[in-house]
Amino acid sequence: MSAVLTVPPWLDEPAFEQVVAQLAAVPPDARLLVDARHVRWASPYGLTALLALAQSREVRPAFAAPEADDTVSYWSRTGFFRHAEQLYDFGRPAPRARPAGESSVLLEITAIRQASDVHDVVGQIQERSQTILRDQLGLDSRATIRFSMALSEACQNVVEHAGRGGWVAVQTYTWKKRLGRRVVVIAVCDAGIGFRRSLESNHQRPRGDRWDDGMALEQAVLRNVSRFTDKGRGQGLAGIRSFVTKWEGKLSVRSGTARIALVPEWDDDPALAESLPPFPGAQVQITIPAAAPQATATPARGAAAASRLELL
């Protein structure tokens, strides 16, 4: 008999925690059905994390696709089913993408396994990002360059540290209630060894009395520590951090049982969450908002409960 994981109707980064909480009770070798029938929308993080979930299982799980046509259509356009059918049993043929007009998908879900994948991702994103980031989000040319650099570095973390492949996706949408602006979101998820085990692979690096996933994230994300002793290492996450800070964006990294975030004024997430249900690998989300309109007040903090990402 399979354990059933119910995917929430709105699958974004916070909602994926509900999936992880259900998963915690299921042994890795147990049969599993991921029930996404009632899902109406998923962020790039939600979609790539679902792929990482399957990657983490010892027995190939089953997947029940969303029932809503528009959801299936959108997930197809993101490339989700193309990757998912290699990881999940669908029971019937996975839905296929149909031609669509303008899409908010800036980069389809793309597998990251080696350095050449990073080149391909950066090359693809440049074709669309200049126009979309400048015209739709009002970001200047320097921001679009830094965006590509951040994307490159986030993907390289998978190649260099995960010990197995991962996925990246990039999308724009309007985050109406919390921010009232469009955002562009990069999600990079894998079910590899995670930050703690990556840092532990360097036996020379001193560790304090407290050593856990939260500390490993603090070391890597805030202090530029890498498993490599080379002084030049650790600059990728430092570069992402400085980009996110400069453009009032948000960076969150989940690994193991902890999640760390650089939280901008417009958000009220905790900077560090620990003792979360365990999930292998690393899950990274970078959110960059559109340039603030002149003379428009920033939405008040504390609107989190009502906030929802609204897909255009």
Add this chain to the structure above:
Amino acid sequence: MIHHHIDLGSVLRGTVCALYSNLVTRPTGVAVRTEIERAIAEAGGRTVTVIDFSQVTLLDFSCADEIVAKLMLRSVEDAARAIEARAQEAREAGVPEGYFVFRGVCDRHLDAIEAVLERHGLAIVAQVDGRAQLVGEVAAEERAAWDRLCELGAADAEALGADAAPLLERLAARRLVMPVDGGWAAVGARLELPPEPGPARGRAA
């Protein structure tokens, strides 16, 4: 003295992939740097190598570290060895004396370059908008001395002031000035370079 001109776009396409115009990922940076180091080692002795970024669309932090920072780090390490062994003996012993001018550098490269130079406490000579300047970790008095030397082309330490000699030696140890004819010259100041080609287009056009 041997002058090299190395077009990074060509090296990237020749060593990594003919379709690439972005300098991203560490393995790419290692491959490109190895090719540059091979060319310099073949020449031996004192070299001034112009590293041309004109055809590079994007440079990320990892690649900047592997190419810009590591080339300069090794050059500065060679300088330290030469100082220890004294310059003439070092030349006879074959310690390489490599200088670099980074050309075609613009906004789309500077963030990565400045970040990696800061990380290692390094500086480079870069031609930005056709003008040679120092980029990276440079003290105000170092920059002033280098700018003055650049204007003069080459000069004795006395021409820059009574206290200039230790400052110039410091800049020489950082491979930003070089000894010439009993005096000093700013790296890149006397290079006659053809006009810069247009910006990279690649797939990002």
